[in-house]
Amino acid sequence: MAFEIPNFAPALPEIFVFTMICVVLIVDLFLTDKNRSITYLLSQATLLGAAILSVVIQSSVPEYTFSGTFVNDGMGTVLKLFIYLSTAVVFIYSRDYLIERGLYKGEFFVLALFAVLGMMVMVSANNLLTIYLGLEVLSLAMYAMVALNRDSSIASEAAMKYFVLGSIASGMLLYGMSMLYGATGSLDHTTIASAISEGSGDDIVLKFALVFIVIGLAFKLGAVPFHMWVPDVYHGAPTAITLFISAAPKIAAFAMLMRLLVEGLGGLLEHWQDMLIILAVLSIMIGNVIAIAQSNIKRMLAYSTISHIGFLILGVIAGTSDGYAASMFYVIVYALMSLAAFGMIMLLSRKGFEADTLDDFKGLNQRSPWFAFMMLITLFSMAGVPPTVGFYAKLAVLSAVVDIGLVWLAVLAVIFSVIGAFYYLRVIKYMYFDKAVDNTPINSAYDMKVVMSANGVIILLLGIYPTGLIALCTSVLA
């Protein structure tokens, strides 16, 4: 068998990130706690370098390499850029938080960069094997990150739950993939798609494979009824890790959804559409209703995540390129909002104190009107109140669903998002109309305050001018 050296250029960002992980790992070995900021800077440089490389090698037509296991296309580039961005923001937000809790170690950065690598692999996967391996790299890094604070029993418990349920999900996914391989005789998405369209695959095997794959995906996305791990993990993990888990991995999960269901199993649209409708409806209902009962803001945001995942799925259900673009827009916007919300918790936390109950937000307006305003924008955006960007995101997915005639689904989603608005507005009421319980001044690093403000302002600005990002999403998915 003649062997051709594959074209490495499309995978340059992945290669760069992996090389830098090794560099960070080794450099960190020789650093004392005082010089840990070198690790931090190196990690940020890694993300920046990867971003530059991604932009340099972007291509409008899909480029396949490594025997078709890797694909570089427009969607991949955009999603990767947002993955770098949100990880960089996570690093900035979490620095003080980690220092105060003795978690500011090289391992945090190495694990986070590994997670980024896993996400990049998932985003660019064109093969069942690659997608699975990318997912495992991401998951393994996240299990370890959740358990990073070993002295906290709640974090260890969360990591254990996450690990066990995550492994089951991986098992389901693999089982589905193996059936898919049995039915189509290939691991390659492109080949699978053509095998399905030719009808050469066995129908019943394909359907069962689809069931297992959708279950696996739903587990990883945290969609109801496979959402059990989400609140516990969000609540148990150190807030810096929750911040990380809630943003970038959702983007990667969306990519996985697109690569597996749309690119690989697009021929089975009518089958997975029904399954996803169930997932979406349940997620939106249960997420929004149970969130009302939470007194811990991290748990509340976890349930809110579940409902947002429901909305994200709505766009994919549409099965049109407009729907996919709407979902992509939604997931990017969601990552931004989630960064702002969890970032705010970290901003208010300090050594020995976690601002993770709703009461901690009481009277925030008196303590810092500016950050109260930022939180207001974020929560409005999550609730979908115009003119914030959350409104447009919801509007885009709902219109995609209406376009294919599923009006009842859109109506249901709107009703439950109105119900959901209650718990967001409750936090706003606490911030503006209640007296502060705790009057400690907000002290945090300068860069965090700047980025935090930028984060809030972007949510507002994107709400006023959403067309650019929407057009970008549409163009890469056209």
Added chain:
Amino acid sequence: MIELLLSIWNLVPEALQTLLIIILKIVVIAVPIMLSVAYITLAERKVIGFIQVRIGPNRVGPRGLLQPIADGLKLMMKEVIIPTNANRFLFVIAPLLALAPALACWAVIPFADGWVLADIDAGLLYVLALSSLGVYGLIIAGWASNSKYAFLGSIRSAAQMVSYEIAMGFALVGVLMAAGSMNLSAIIESQSGSFLHWFWLPLFPLFLVYFIAGLAETNRAPFDVAEGESEIVAGFHVEYSGMAFALFFLAEYANMILISILTAIMFMGGWLSPFQGIPLLEDLFAFVPGIVWILAKTSFLLFLFLWFRATFPRYRYDQVMRLGWKVFIPITIVWILVIGVGVMAELGPWFD
């Protein structure tokens, strides 16, 4: 008479014929091994005796030559005591689990050109896989005895075996890269030329690592922490007596011979004559059959086993682990890289 036997033989169905031939070959291999094991015990006592300026056993038979037979008889006559609360089934089966893999490995060992029971393609992997099973005998023995010392011994041996297996496996990877095959006969063939073509030279670090890891795998001194008579009495086999104990003994010595012959095959040219390629001596020794060379090399390596035992004090347990993980594994990995470069560059006279 012979004709009668032949006609009976021809009546036997063909499948049975192959089976019988295989069994016969197994017997031809296994019986000498058992005898060698018996006499290595004598050799060990003699060699160590001489090193320590003693005489060693000299009472049973001429110059003590019947000593192993006497020892064997004694062990056979003794009662196998099963401790109370020991797990009977596992306690009895453990010595068998130790011995069986040690013997099964011999299936792929070539004694001379073409003298091999099963000339399989992945011989090296087979040896590695089966020799990794021997540890079960030790672990189960230690656990089933329901004794603290035995348990400590088995825990130690489990950790030690698993650690050294990695270094050993890497050393074998180096060999198969150099030879370009996992078939043991092919590995020997690829070393032909002269004794400078043997792999001990290009693979010198791996040669050392393999042999030392082999010492550790067989739980021989100075790595006999699993027995450690001064610390944990006799380790995993403290509760064993009689024939059950003898089986552990057999397994240990069979493994010793196995490691020695494998080292001879992989690094010292197996059945190849050391005088190959030297003008005059080559012809002079051409009459010596290959099996003599391979056995001579094996005997030399076995002598090293005994020599080490008489010379070195026992490693401390944590030092054993440090040596395995922090010294051997890095050395082997680096050397695999070196071999990779050598093979790519077709560095002569080994890799061209």
Added chain:
Amino acid sequence: MSIEPILFYIFSTILVLASVAVVTVRNPVYAALCLVLAFFTCAAVWLLLEAEFLALVLILVYVGAVMVLFLFVIMMLDINLVRSKEGFIKYLPAGGFVAILILIEMCVVLGPENFGIEITGEPLKHAADYSNTKELGVTLYTQYAYPFEIAGALLLLAIVAAITLTMRRRPDSKYQDPAEQVSVRRDDRVRIVKMAAEKKQ
């Protein structure tokens, strides 16, 4: 009749029985040993498929290393058998339901009508000089080089994660600090109390 089907049935019977035993036996050490047996017979079945590399690696990695460490842990843990059996009856209906569902599903999907030998075709018999190892190596390092590299990254990550989670000082364990012991002074430890002599009652 060739000997291969006979061997296949012997090994598969042992494989199935051993796998059943893994979940049914009470003693966890027995369960682990049954798992070893299952791996071993599974390797034998693979050998019949001419996949000798995979078979030997299965023995080497799973039986020789993974299960040894597994046994190691099980023996050290001293698992409470009674507690692990608690709630068996309670969870039986749900668990049984799922199990039966999966069984039916497997019968429907994985039956001979979908994966029978007429559909998949008989596995190719290879010539004597066919090397399974070489074929696997070539495929792995050419066509699947990228997934192979990611698998390497995954292993590195696993090492980093395991060390991160285990290399730490437990707050509840006690250490000696020789420096502190040496630098201790009398005044830190001994308090001399002067009291007036007491009178005899």
